[in-house]
Amino acid sequence: MNVVAIFDIGKTNKKLFLFDEQYQIVWEKSEQFAEISDEDGDSCEDVNRLRSWVTTSLEEVLRLPQFTVTAVNVSAYGASIVYIDKDGEPVGQLYNYLKAYPATLSEQFFGNYGPEVELTRQTASPSLGSLNSGLQVYRIKYEQPELFAKLTYALHLPQYVSYLITRWPVSDMTSVGCHTMLWDFDRQQYHRWVTDEELDGRLAPIVASDSVQAATVDGTSLQAGVGLHDSSSALVPYLASFQEPFVLISTGTWCISMNPFNNRPLTPEELQYDCLNYMHYKGQPVKSARLFAGYEHEQQIKRLAAHFQVPIDQYVRVGYNPKTIERLRHQNSQVTTDADAKGNQLLSMKGSLFGQRNLADFADYAEAYHQLILDIVAQQLISTNLVLAGSPVKRIFVDGGFSKNPIYMNLLALAFPTIEVYAASVAQASALGAALAIHSYWNSHPLPGDCVDLKKYTASVTVH
Incomplete structure (x- = not known):
């Protein structure tokens, strides 16, 4: 073989x-x-x-x-x-x-x-x-x-x-x-x-x-x-599979929003919010914005587990509840200040508002966890909008840890009502990208068009 x-x-x-x-x-x-x-x-x-x-x-x-x-x-x-x-x-x-x-x-x-x-x-x-x-x-x-x-x-x-x-x-x-x-x-x-x-x-x-x-x-x-830089390599399966403009939010410790269809030069303000360029393997800049949200999630689930006396992975048992979101939206302030906070520290490295919230204000773990994801997605909206501006993107793909989080995915769909939002999964995306990049040198078959599995989220329901 x-x-x-x-x-x-x-x-x-x-x-x-x-x-x-x-x-x-x-x-x-x-x-x-x-x-x-x-x-x-x-x-x-x-x-x-x-x-x-x-x-x-x-x-x-x-x-x-x-x-x-x-x-x-x-x-x-x-x-x-x-x-x-x-x-x-x-x-x-x-x-x-x-x-x-x-x-x-x-x-x-x-x-x-x-x-x-x-x-x-x-x-x-x-x-x-x-x-x-x-x-x-x-x-x-x-x-x-x-x-x-x-x-x-x-x-x-x-x-x-x-x-x-x-x-x-x-x-x-x-x-x-x-x-x-x-x-x-x-x-x-x-x-x-x-x-x-x-x-x-x-x-x-x-x-x-x-x-x-x-x-x-x-x-x-x-x-x-x-050889390829792994973030650029992970984008290759998406570029091979989709011709219509898209943004990929690659989630892990960092949540990186990458837009290969936005070639506007970076502004000083965008740089202050940790926008940067990755490079597409064909040599074009990929406007990107980073958020340290996976890291924050890791820290805050430890805090939640200690407060509510539950296992650290309790969040995986929490399903998306639109009524809880509606109630929290009415009673708690959302992240509106961070976009304007011009500190020395980049927006991407700041935690969301959740770190300042009093956990005693929440009825139970599930309610508090919904608030954590609400606060993270409020920042994700700011970060992803930096790379969306002025480009004809119709779809957002999310891969990595948060793509498996139904609360995050549903809230993201609510945050971007005019754009189709998908959880995407690619087995070993950066390794696959490095293989696809040299396809013509070793493989006589056509490039596969089905590298990416998609699951669409709409404002409140999930469609397979």
């Missing part, structure tokens, strides 16, 4: 899948690695363990007698860079994108290349410290000059994993174009600061995201993709 092998590298789980020519998963393995510490004692990915796992796992599947692996590609988390020397060996650490960024270095950077509001607009990157991966390379240059001297290429993580297979150092736009502060969207080239700091020579040549390179592994010839 001809198959494509896909590495799907998350921060928590490292996975390898084999997809057949109908894009069904026919084999998989998953592993979790303990993090190690960098020289400052901050946790980071163990790059040597990752390298060894990728190499041995690929050799393992090539030896499976029931499959012929004809191609391989990678989906991996973003904002993370591996530094390699002239021999392709990693130097330094694979630093965590949540590592605190030194204020003095940030001031130096914006002092030389700002003002901040203009630089963030040009690069479509909210100012996020280490989450702006270009600033990680800038930091190495000024804080670790000996390491910088050894550095031949700084590769984003998806391209590093691909490099382990191909030995072909490249950069790809789904990584370079995503809140890195590297790319000038006005001029469609690296920003002036990158060339002024002479970092462009340390960034491998940019190739198309759906490029492949012939590689030989363990005597087997393969077509190897260059």
Whole structure:
């Protein structure tokens, strides 16, 4: 059986899948690695363990007698860079994108290349410290000059994993174009600061995201993709399945609203609310807005469980009750202030009003949980509207955790009465996207049009 092998590298789980020519998963393995510490004692990915796992796992599947692996590609988390020397060996650490960024270095950077509001607009990157991966390379240059001297290429993580297979150092736009502060969207080239700091020579040549390179592994010839940033990769099955304009709300720890049909430049105000551009694997910007709503949900269900003396997963037993929503809407204020709150902290990182609510005001757990989701959806409305503005979107697809939450889905349908709202499910969307991106290089069948299962929600009822 001809198959494509896909590495799907998350921060928590490292996975390898084999997809057949109908894009069904026919084999998989998953592993979790303990993090190690960098020289400052901050946790980071163990790059040597990752390298060894990728190499041995690929050799393992090539030896499976029931499959012929004809191609391989990678989906991996973003904002993370591996530094390699002239021999392709990693130097330094694979630093965590949540590592605190030194204020003095940030001031130096914006002092030389700002003002901040203009630089963030040009690069479509909210100012996020280490989450702006270009600033990680800038930091190495000024804080670790000996390491910088050894550095031949700084590769984003998806391209590093691909490099382990191909030995072909490249950069790809789904990584370079995503809140890195590297790319000038006005001029469609690296920003002036990158060339002024002479970092462009340390960034491998940019190739198309759906490029492949012939590689030989363990005597087997393969077509190897260059790797995709996982958020961009997860969008590919939707782009393959739907031609009409849509917004995808990908829900997990972050709820990311992505609109591939809105190419208006980001405004300074949108950047303040954590709007950013992801990059479509064909190279177009995807206007996106992030909300830390999954994280808030995780924290608040713990608070609810403790207060009402119920199990932490009690919320899964709570069905949608329109009467409860109606009653809560009349007695409680909704989130109207956060849209105008111009603090230093981004809207996306703020909790909803629920964190300030007194749980003793609610009759029972179910009522309190309805209020939590009401407050989260009120913020989701603000966030998603940022990417909807001015584009002809007729449908919203929700995937991930909240797509299985009937209260969230019904409230979202109420919040967007003129748009069709669907819970969408795609098995392993980011891995599937990486497989679809190189379809023409390994699969002679037509692209499948049925990758996505949909369930439609209307204002108060669910239709299958």
